[in-house]
Amino acid sequence: MMSTDPVGLLRVLIVHERPSAHRVVCHSRCVSLERGVFVGDSVLPVDTPPGAVIPPARVVRIHRQPYGEFTELPAVWSALVELEGPDVSWVQPEATLRAVPSEGTEAGRAKDR
Numbered sequence: 001m002m003s004t005d006p007v008g009l010l011r012v013l014i015v016h017e018r019p020s021a022h023r024v025v026c027h028s029r030c031v032s033l034e035r036g037v038f039v040g041d042s043v044l045p046v047d048t049p050p051g052a053v054i055p056p057a058r059v060v061r062i063h064r065q066p067y068g069e070f071t072e073l074p075a076v077w078s079a080l081v082e083l084e085g086p087d088v089s090w091v092q093p094e095a096t097l098r099a100v101p102s103e104g105t106e107a108g109r110a111k112d113r
Contacts, residue, residue, distance in 0.1 A: 006034035008099035029078035057085030
């Protein structure tokens with residue numbers, strides 16, 4: 001996931017629930033100015049060393065009351081963000097996560113063009 005392309009940075013404010021070991025719902029804020037966070041993005045802790053074996057999580061839902069669901073969380077906005085992955089135990093309050101486009105997402109396909 002290392003690249004010179006802009007990345008989205010997501011700051012976890014509160015972990016609301018962990019419905020399973022593979023899913024977490026947290027209140028988060030986008031703290032990057034260069035790129036928002038999109039549904040489908042892959043996320044890892046920002047301090048993950050290159051070559052680490054931590055499996056990334058994926059943003060599956062962004063929801064903001066009373067407006068509903070969004071496909072992007074722009075800079076300085078906060079919302080409920082639902083993440084899923086093989087193991088999301090590393091998602092903790094005050095963690096900063098790096099978000100990059102996943103293969104197969106609209107943002108990922110646009111990057112490849």
